[in-house]
Amino acid sequence: MKYKWFTAAFLSLCLIPAAGMLVLPEQQAAGNEHLTPKPSLWNAQTGWNEDFLGDLTDYVADHFGFRQELVTANAALQTRLLCTSPAETSFTARTAGCTTRKRSMIIRITQR
Amino acid sequence: MVFSSAISLFFFVPIVFLLDRRLSDVDAKNTWLLLASLVFYSFGQVYYLPLLLLSVALNYVCGRLAAGKYAKLGVTLAVLGGIGLLAVFKYADFAIRTVNALCGLSLPLTGIALPIGISFFTFQGLSYVIDVYREPQTVSHSFKKVLLYIAFFPQLIAGPIVKYHDIEQEIDSRRTTPQETALGIRRFICGLSKKLLLSNALGQMADTVFALPAGEIGMLAGWTGAICYTLQIYFDFSGYSDMAIGLGRMFGFHFRENFNYPYTATTIKEFWRRWHISLSGWFRDYLYIPLGGNRKGKARTWLNRFLVFFATGLWHGASWTFVLWGLWHGLFSVLEDCGAIPVDKLKGKRIGQLYTLLVVVLGFTLFRADTLAQAGAMYAAMFSGIGLHWMGTAAVWAKFTPAFALMLCLALLLCTPVAREHTPKRESVTFIGSLGLLLLCMMYLAAGSFNPFIYFRF
Numbered sequence: 001m002k003y004k005w006f007t008a009a010f011l012s013l014c015l016i017p018a019a020g021m022l023v024l025p026e027q028q029a030a031g032n033e034h035l036t037p038k039p040s041l042w043n044a045q046t047g048w049n050e051d052f053l054g055d056l057t058d059y060v061a062d063h064f065g066f067r068q069e070l071v072t073a074n075a076a077l078q079t080r081l082l083c084t085s086p087a088e089t090s091f092t093a094r095t096a097g098c099t100t101r102k103r104s105m106i107i108r109i110t111q112r
Numbered sequence: 113m114v115f116s117s118a119i120s121l122f123f124f125v126p127i128v129f130l131l132d133r134r135l136s137d138v139d140a141k142n143t144w145l146l147l148a149s150l151v152f153y154s155f156g157q158v159y160y161l162p163l164l165l166l167s168v169a170l171n172y173v174c175g176r177l178a179a180g181k182y183a184k185l186g187v188t189l190a191v192l193g194g195i196g197l198l199a200v201f202k203y204a205d206f207a208i209r210t211v212n213a214l215c216g217l218s219l220p221l222t223g224i225a226l227p228i229g230i231s232f233f234t235f236q237g238l239s240y241v242i243d244v245y246r247e248p249q250t251v252s253h254s255f256k257k258v259l260l261y262i263a264f265f266p267q268l269i270a271g272p273i274v275k276y277h278d279i280e281q282e283i284d285s286r287r288t289t290p291q292e293t294a295l296g297i298r299r300f301i302c303g304l305s306k307k308l309l310l311s312n313a314l315g316q317m318a319d320t321v322f323a324l325p326a327g328e329i330g331m332l333a334g335w336t337g338a339i340c341y342t343l344q345i346y347f348d349f350s351g352y353s354d355m356a357i358g359l360g361r362m363f364g365f366h367f368r369e370n371f372n373y374p375y376t377a378t379t380i381k382e383f384w385r386r387w388h389i390s391l392s393g394w395f396r397d398y399l400y401i402p403l404g405g406n407r408k409g410k411a412r413t414w415l416n417r418f419l420v421f422f423a424t425g426l427w428h429g430a431s432w433t434f435v436l437w438g439l440w441h442g443l444f445s446v447l448e449d450c451g452a453i454p455v456d457k458l459k460g461k462r463i464g465q466l467y468t469l470l471v472v473v474l475g476f477t478l479f480r481a482d483t484l485a486q487a488g489a490m491y492a493a494m495f496s497g498i499g500l501h502w503m504g505t506a507a508v509w510a511k512f513t514p515a516f517a518l519m520l521c522l523a524l525l526l527c528t529p530v531a532r533e534h535t536p537k538r539e540s541v542t543f544i545g546s547l548g549l550l551l552l553c554m555m556y557l558a559a560g561s562f563n564p565f566i567y568f569r570f
Contacts, residue, residue, distance in 0.1 A: 003294035006543040010297045011126050013550055018122040053155045060119040061560065070558030077555065084515035 020065015027068055035062040113155035115300075115355045116307050118557050124152065125300075125359070128265075132363060138285055142260055145363060152265035153228070160227040164263060167197060171237035172258045178244045179251035190241035194234045201227050206430030229269030231427055235394055236262050240276045242398055250277055257283050266359035270352045272370040272390035279365055286364030296361030298546045303354025305549040308556045310526070311347035313519040314340045317511050321504070322480060326489035330501030333508045334493035338477045343523045345476060346375065349388070375527045378464030379455050380444040380471055391427070395420050414446045421445065428479070433487060437479040444471050 029035045039055030042048060049055065078084045113120050128148045135141045154161050170193045177186025199207075205221045212219055240258065244251045252258050260283060261276050262268075321329065321337025329337070353370035360367045374387035384392050400420045406413040418439065425438020447453045458464030474491070481487035493501075525531055536542055 002540055002543065003290035006294045006547070007290065007297060009547055010301070010550065011130070013547065013554070014122055014126040017118070017554070018126070021122075050159070053158055057113065057117060057119045057155060060123065061117060061557070064118045064122055064558075067558045070555045074555035074559040077552075078515060082513070082515040082518060084513040 017064040017066055021060070021063055022065075024065055027063060113152050115352070115359075116304055116553075116557070118560075119155070121304075121554070121557065124148075129362060141363075142256065142283065145264060146256065146260045149260070149263045149265040149268060153263065153268060156228040156269065157225070163197070163201070163227055163230075164233060165259075167194075167233060167237055168259050168262050169255070170194075171241050171262070172252075172255050174241045175244045175251055175258065176253070178241050179248040183245055183248070187241055187245040190238060194238045198230065198234055200224070201230055203426075203430045210432075232267070232269060232271050232273060233262050235273050235391075235427075236267075239273065239394060239398065243276060250280070252276070252280070264360075264365070266356040266363075266365075267367060270349070270356070271388075272353055272356060272367055273394050274367055274390070278368065282365050288362070288364040292364070293362050294543065296358045296363075298542060299358030299361060300355050301358075301546040301550050301553070303351040303356075303358060304553050306347040306351030306354060306526075308553045309549075310519055310523050311344050311351060312556075313516055314344040314347065314523060317508070317516060318344050318480065320507050320511050322482075322486070322490075324504050324507060326486070326493075328501055328504040328507075329489065329493035329497060330499060330504050331493060331495075331497035333501065333504035334490055334497050336508050338473050338480075338490065338494060340520075341480045342375075342473045342476045343520075343527065345479075346371075346527055347523060373527065373529055375469060375472070376465060376529065377468050378458050378460055379448055379453075380441060380468060381448055381455075382459075383468055383472060384441070384445070391424070395424055399423060410450070414449065417445050417449070418442045433478050433481055433484060436484070437475050440471075440475045440478065 027035075036055065036058040039052055039059055040049060041052050113124060115121070115125070128145070132141055132144055135144055150161065153164055171190055174186040174190035174193070177183065177189070180186075201224055204224060208219050208221055211217060240261065252261075257280075258276075261274070261279060267274055318337050318341035321333050321340070324333065350371040357367045357369070368390065370388060370390050372386040372389065374383050377383035377386050400416055403416045403419060404412055405416065421438040421442030422435060423438070424441070425435040428434040428437070444453065448455050453467075458467055474494075477490050477494070478487045481490060493504075536545075
C-alpha cells in the first residue's frame with residue numbers, strides 16, 4: 001500500500017503546478033523579473049516560430065502554478081535556515097567590510 | 113527537453129506515466145512511449161528529428177543485412193554511416209579549425225549545430241548492428257522496436273548506453289508492480305536532487321573560478337575550482353543516469369548501473385570500471401577487444417589502450433582538451449599496466465585513492481578548460497599560485513556561502529558509499545525523505561536558473 005501512496009504523492013506534487021497553471025489566472029511578475037510571454041506558433045511578420053517548443057519550455061518555467069509561493073518558500077529556507085540570500089547579488093552583503101573598490105571588483109568578476 | 117525542467121517534471125513525466133498505465137497492451141504501450149520519446153527529442157532540436165530517424169533507419173537496415181547473407185556489408189555500412197554522421201555533425205568544424213591552425217589557412221567553418229545526444233544514439237545503434245553481426249539470431253524484424261530501443265526518452269540523449277539484448281525482452285513483455293514503480297520514482301528523485309541541489313551549486317563555484325582572468329587565480333581558487341568541477345560533473349552525470357534508470361524502472365525497463373562510486377577507486381583502471389560504465393563497456397567490447405585487446409603482446413596492448421582512450425576523449429567532444437584528457441587517462445592506465453606505478457601498493461589503500469583522485473582532478477581540469485591555454489593557467493595556479501591573488505580569492509569567498517558549504521559537505525559525503533551504508537532501512541522513511549527532496553527541487557526550479565546537463569553536449 002505504501003508504494004501506491006508514494007506514487008500518488010509524487011504524481012500529485014508534479015501535477016499540482018501543472019493544474020495550477022492551467023486553472024488559475026496567469027501570475028504576474030514579482031519584483032523586476034521579466035517573464036517569458038506566451039509563445040505563438042505563427043507570427044504574421046516572421047512566419048512560423050521555429051523555436052516554439054523552446055519558447056514553450058521557457059514559458060512553462062516562468063508560469064507554472066504556485067511558482068511565486070515556491071520562490072518565497074525557497075527564499076525563506078535560504079535566508080532563515082542557511083543564512084544565505086537567494087538573490088544573485090546578495091553576496092555583496094557579506095562583503096560589507098570591503099572597500100568600495102574591492103566590492104565593485106568582486107561584482108565585476110562574478111558577473112562575468 | 114531536460115528532465116530537470118519544469119515542463120518535464122510537471123507535464124511530460126506525469127502525463128506520459130499516467131497514460132502508459134491506462135494502456136494494457138504492450139504494443140500500445142510501446143507506441144505511446146515511442147511517440148513520447150520523439151516529442152521529448154523534438155523539444156531539444158525539432159529540426160534534427162529526421163536525423164535521429166535516419167540514423168535509426170540506417171541501423172535497422174544494416175541490422176537486417178548483418179543477420180543475412182550480406183553480414184559484412186551490413187556492419188561496414190553501419191560503421192561508416194555512424195562515423196560519417198559524427199564526422200559531419202560533430203567533428204567537421206574541429207577538423208577545419210585544426211587544419212587552419214596547422215597550415216595557416218582560413219577555411220570557412222560549416223557552423224553545423226551539434227545534434228543533441230548524437231554520440232549516444234549513434235553508439236547505441238552501432239552496438240545493435242555489431243551484436244547482430246556477431247549473433248544473427250538477435251536481429252529485430254520490427255523497425256518500431258529498434259526505434260524504441262534507440263530513441264526511448266530516458267536514455268536517448270545522455271545515456272546510459274543500453275544494449276539491445278539487455279532490454280529486448282522488456283520491449284516485448286514487461287510487468288510493472290507498485291513496488292517497482294515506487295522504487296523507480298525514488299531513484300528519479302534522487303537523480304533530480306543530485307543535479308539540481310548539488311551539481312548546480314558546485315557548478316556555480318567552478319564557473320566562477322574558470323571565468324577568472326589567468327593571473328588572478330591563486331592556489332586556493334585553482335584547487336577549489338578544480339575540485340568543485342570534479343564533483344559537479346559526477347553529480348551532474350550520475351544524477352542524469354539515476355533519473356534515466358529510475359524512469360526506465362517506472363515504465364518497466366531495467367537499465368544497468370552507470371556509476372559505482374568512481375571517486376573511491378584506488379587505481380585509474382579501477383576508476384574506469386566505476387565511471388560511465390556503459391561507455392567503458394562499449395569501447396571494451398567494440399574497439400579494444402577487436403583491436404586485439406591484451407592478446408598480442410605488451411606493446412600492442414599499450415597501443416590499444418592509448419587508442420581506446422584517444423577515442424574516449426574524442427567521443428566526449430570535438431576539442432583537443434578532450435583528446436588530451438583521454439590520453440592523460442590512457443597514460444596512467446598504461447603506467448599502471450607496465451609496473452611504473454606500483455599498483456599492488458595502491459590497491460584498496462588510502463594512498464591509492466589519493467593518487468587516483470589527483471589524476472582525476474587534474475584530468476577534469478583539462479576537460480573543463482575551454483582552451484589548452486586556460487588549462488595551463490589553471491595548472492600553474494594550482495601548483496605555483498602562491499601569493500595574494502586577492503581578486504580570485506575574493507571571488508571564491510563571495511560564492512562560499514553557508515548554503516554552498518553545506519552542499520559541498522554533502523557532495524563529499526555522497527560520492528562515497530558512507531551515505532548508502534547509513535540509509536534508513538525502513539522504506540517508508542526513504543519515501544518521505546524523497547518527497548521532501550522533490551519539494552526542495554521544485555522550490556529550486558521555481559527560483560531557478562538555466563541548468564543544462566554537461567553530458568548533453570556529447
